Amino acid sequence: xxxxxxxxxxxxQLTDFGPPEYWPxxxxxxxxxxxxxxxxxxxxxxxMVHVSESGEKVYTVxxxxxxxxxxxTTRLLADLADKYAGGYLRFTSRNSIxxxxxxxxxxEPLIKDLTDEGFPVGGMxxxxxxxxxxxxxxxxxxxxxxxxxxxKAVMDELHKYYVSDELPAKLRVAFAxxxxxCGSVGASDVALIALxxxxxxxxxxxxxxxxxxxxxxxxxxxxxxxxxPYNGKPSVAVNEERCVYCGNCYSxxxxxxxxxxxxxGLSLWVGGKIxxxxxxPRLASLAVPWMPNxxxxxxxxxxxxxxxxxxxxxxxxxGERVIEWIDRIGWPxxxxxxxxxxxxxxxxxxxxxxxxxxxxxxxxx
Amino acid sequence: xxxxxxxxxxxxxxxxxxxxxxxxxxxxxxELERCATTSPRTEDLLGQLEQSYKxxxxxxxxxxMAGVTGYGTGxxxxxxxxxxxxxxxxEYHTVRIGQTQGYFYTSEVLRKLADICDKYAGGLFDFHAxxxxxxxxxxxxxxxxxxxxxxxKIHFDLGGGGSGVRTPSACIGPARCEWAMFDxxxxxxxxxxxxxxxxxxxxxxxxxxxxxxxxPNDCDCSGVxxxxxxxxxxxxxxxxxxxxxxxxxxxxxxxxxxxYKCPTKCMxxxxxxxxxxxxxxxxxxxxxxxxxxxxxxxxxxxGAQIRFGGKVTMTVGARLGFVLVPFYDIEKxxxxxxxxxxxxxxxxxxxxxxxxxxxxxxxxxxxxxxxxNFLEEIGLDPIPEMIAFPRQNPFIDFEExxxxxxxxxxxxx
Numbered sequence: 001x002x003x004x005x006x007x008x009x010x011x012x013q014l015t016d017f018g019p020p021e022y023w024p025x026x027x028x029x030x031x032x033x034x035x036x037x038x039x040x041x042x043x044x045x046x047x048m049v050h051v052s053e054s055g056e057k058v059y060t061v062x063x064x065x066x067x068x069x070x071x072x073t074t075r076l077l078a079d080l081a082d083k084y085a086g087g088y089l090r091f092t093s094r095n096s097i098x099x100x101x102x103x104x105x106x107x108e109p110l111i112k113d114l115t116d117e118g119f120p121v122g123g124m125x126x127x128x129x130x131x132x133x134x135x136x137x138x139x140x141x142x143x144x145x146x147x148x149x150x151x152k153a154v155m156d157e158l159h160k161y162y163v164s165d166e167l168p169a170k171l172r173v174a175f176a177x178x179x180x181x182c183g184s185v186g187a188s189d190v191a192l193i194a195l196x197x198x199x200x201x202x203x204x205x206x207x208x209x210x211x212x213x214x215x216x217x218x219x220x221x222x223x224x225x226x227x228x229p230y231n232g233k234p235s236v237a238v239n240e241e242r243c244v245y246c247g248n249c250y251s252x253x254x255x256x257x258x259x260x261x262x263x264x265g266l267s268l269w270v271g272g273k274i275x276x277x278x279x280x281p282r283l284a285s286l287a288v289p290w291m292p293n294x295x296x297x298x299x300x301x302x303x304x305x306x307x308x309x310x311x312x313x314x315x316x317x318x319g320e321r322v323i324e325w326i327d328r329i330g331w332p333x334x335x336x337x338x339x340x341x342x343x344x345x346x347x348x349x350x351x352x353x354x355x356x357x358x359x360x361x362x363x364x365x
Numbered sequence: 366x367x368x369x370x371x372x373x374x375x376x377x378x379x380x381x382x383x384x385x386x387x388x389x390x391x392x393x394x395x396e397l398e399r400c401a402t403t404s405p406r407t408e409d410l411l412g413q414l415e416q417s418y419k420x421x422x423x424x425x426x427x428x429x430m431a432g433v434t435g436y437g438t439g440x441x442x443x444x445x446x447x448x449x450x451x452x453x454x455x456e457y458h459t460v461r462i463g464q465t466q467g468y469f470y471t472s473e474v475l476r477k478l479a480d481i482c483d484k485y486a487g488g489l490f491d492f493h494a495x496x497x498x499x500x501x502x503x504x505x506x507x508x509x510x511x512x513x514x515x516x517x518k519i520h521f522d523l524g525g526g527g528s529g530v531r532t533p534s535a536c537i538g539p540a541r542c543e544w545a546m547f548d549x550x551x552x553x554x555x556x557x558x559x560x561x562x563x564x565x566x567x568x569x570x571x572x573x574x575x576x577x578x579x580x581p582n583d584c585d586c587s588g589v590x591x592x593x594x595x596x597x598x599x600x601x602x603x604x605x606x607x608x609x610x611x612x613x614x615x616x617x618x619x620x621x622x623x624x625y626k627c628p629t630k631c632m633x634x635x636x637x638x639x640x641x642x643x644x645x646x647x648x649x650x651x652x653x654x655x656x657x658x659x660x661x662x663x664x665x666x667x668g669a670q671i672r673f674g675g676k677v678t679m680t681v682g683a684r685l686g687f688v689l690v691p692f693y694d695i696e697k698x699x700x701x702x703x704x705x706x707x708x709x710x711x712x713x714x715x716x717x718x719x720x721x722x723x724x725x726x727x728x729x730x731x732x733x734x735x736x737x738n739f740l741e742e743i744g745l746d747p748i749p750e751m752i753a754f755p756r757q758n759p760f761i762d763f764e765e766x767x768x769x770x771x772x773x774x775x776x777x778x
Binding site: 009250 | 381382384385387388389390391392393394396397399400410414417418420421422423424425426427428435436443446457459463464465466467468469470471472473474475476477478479480482483488489490491492493494495497502517518519520521522534536537539540541542543545548550554557558561562565581582583584585586588589590596622626627628648649650651652655656658659662675676677678679680681682683684685722723724
């Protein structure tokens with residue numbers, strides 16, 4: 001492993017020098033075979049081999065982590081990288097951790113150490129990937145639910161599908177703590193999105209000093225906010241009939257709080273897809289409009305996620321992502337097999353929402 | 366350490382969070398507790414989170430400013446709404462640190478980052494945030510400049526935030542993937558180095574996200590998670606190893622698992638002819654290659670597809686990125702210093718600046734004024750690759766109409 005001085009040097013500029021050059025952080029076997037990989041094979045859950053045109057092989061061991069990582073755990077991972085992977089490791093974009101080994105014999109001892117430390121090994125094809133999520137109550141002022149708690153509760157149930165490869169296809173699950181959706185969970189196979197469902201309350205005493213009225217009015221996507229003086233001072237009025245509880249007004253104006261212990265809850269979305277394989281990428285569709293926030297383990301939401309996962313696992317043909325299974329059996333059957341109630345909220349009534357109707361005689365009777 | 370802490374071993378009882386230490390998945394509560402053993406402020410973070418679990422609502426204040434001298438972004442200021450009860454969270458800011466491309470690290474640099482995170486933050490990282498940054502949580506305002514000075518020594522710079530270019534990210538690309546159709550790591554590094562000013566001093570209407578994926582499997586989720594998406598594609602024929610195809614045929618049903626699932630039905634297989642692909646009708650979906658990586662490989666004439674305008678809900682609704690440039694010869698552009706890309710972005714940003722509203726993502730602006738108008742403004746020709754199908758309504762906004770010869774004069778008389 002190169003020394004710290006070799007990988008990173010103090011920049012000449014004071015600011016705006018950008019992230020460190022990545023090349024020194026690549027393991028030597030990766031540097032030697034950069035752009036020369038020929039094919040790969042998944043050897044077992046969480047382990048794959050990439051073979052280079054040079055004949056060299058690199059073995060990847062993947063384990064699930066928590067996005068919130070302590071410095072203690074970070075140092076532990078660094079120790080494992082030193083012990084087995086020449087002092088290198090990487091993270092995936094879904095909060096998993098990967099060790100790239102040039103020595104096949106290190107695979108099993110590394111897996112044993114990871115397992116002993118509580119890291120599940122898996123998350124490749126035929127498995128659920130680690131759940132991506134936002135900050136939630138831990139660290140966000142616009143959150144309508146907690147991200148880490150829901151993720152932990154869901155992943156405890158999905159753990160068995162992370163460490164095995166028995167799912168019909170890959171499964172991507174995600175959580176967002178408000179509809180701003182830092183991290184764009186809206187194209188996941190299964191997504192939970194925290195929502196508000198009660199209009200914001202205008203703080204008349206505060207709004208004039210902390211908010212810009214025209215900007216607050218303009219922030220509303222459905223024109224539900226209008227300027228209206230209160231006791232002779234500039235303020236706004238909210239048309240509660242029109243409000244869709246998005247919280248954008250609160251984002252621009254702190255005097256429009258919308259978080260509400262009774263009314264904030266979770267919605268379930270299914271059938272999103274990002275890869276282009278077989279069928280086009282798609283945004284997820286609504287399955288359950290609202291479930292209560294139930295800390296610490298959100299049993300209703302977890303059960304709803306597992307209902308979809310189990311129905312898909314049982315009903316899908318090999319290789320079918322969630323949306324491919326639903327497209328084959330049809331949405332009416334999806335609601336039948338999951339038992340989720342279909343309501344008027346499932347019919348899109350937002351602007352061009354009518355394009356989601358079935359303009360055909362295609363019905364499975 | 367207060368008496369209460371000394372007595373009970375910890376400052377706050379957390380019966381609700383304790384229930385999230387059970388179960389087989391790694392527990393974030395254990396991570397927070399590990400931090401709390403040495404960081405009093407993170408001990409208070411645990412206490413405040415437990416309070417949220419009791420109250421069903423977050424306890425963070427809206428707004429407040431904090432930053433590093435010389436930067437307009439990189440810090441997300443967080444102030445507790447209950448600072449009297451949880452003084453450690455009074456200022457508990459996020460520091461976004463630009464990640465290495467591909468998220469590769471050495472153990473030594475991770476330990477150095479951990480030392481900085483212990484000294485100037487709550488001992489708590491996010492590996493990684495949604496845009497791609499490393500985040501540390503728990504820095505106080507007066508610690509931001511000293512912390513940045515330490516980060517600077519190991520050449521880690523601040524990430525993006527606010528209404529500017531956000532930290533771009535890339536899939537693992539050629540570092541460990543046979544399907545990388547361009548060098549995603551190099552392209553991403555070049556991009557972030559070039560747009561440092563746009564990244565660190567936000568001057569747009571709203572955020573701008575950029576992601577690089579090496580092939581249409583889009584492991585970096587660029588098609589939905591970014592306004593500007595690069596996805597690697599090839600132009601020529603899929604390379605076929607017929608012997609390897611035969612070996613796959615022995616262990617899988619090629620028709621069932623591969624050919625029937627081809628979206629354009631451009632392939633066939635039999636023992637006599639082997640695998641035959643009509644590449645002129647291939648849409649590069651990757652399915653057959655995914656299924657038979659030893660037998661089928663992408664072609665060698667490679668580049669990237671640019672999709673544009675993807676975003677999620679806030680403010681006016683979610684949308685996927687649409688095809689803006691079907692084939693972009695990124696290697697050629699790179700050799701010349703990226704003139705095509707930088708000039709295209711100059712035109713798009715000028716258009717967004719002149720026409721966009723505050724907090725209007727560029728995709729929303731396009732939706733509002735029409736894709737045709739947008740293309741005209743940025744100087745790209747409309748091409749059928751951009752659409753799924755042509756318009757289905759007759760409300761065509763013709764820009765001119767025909768007049769009989771001399772018609773105008775007649776009216777004037």
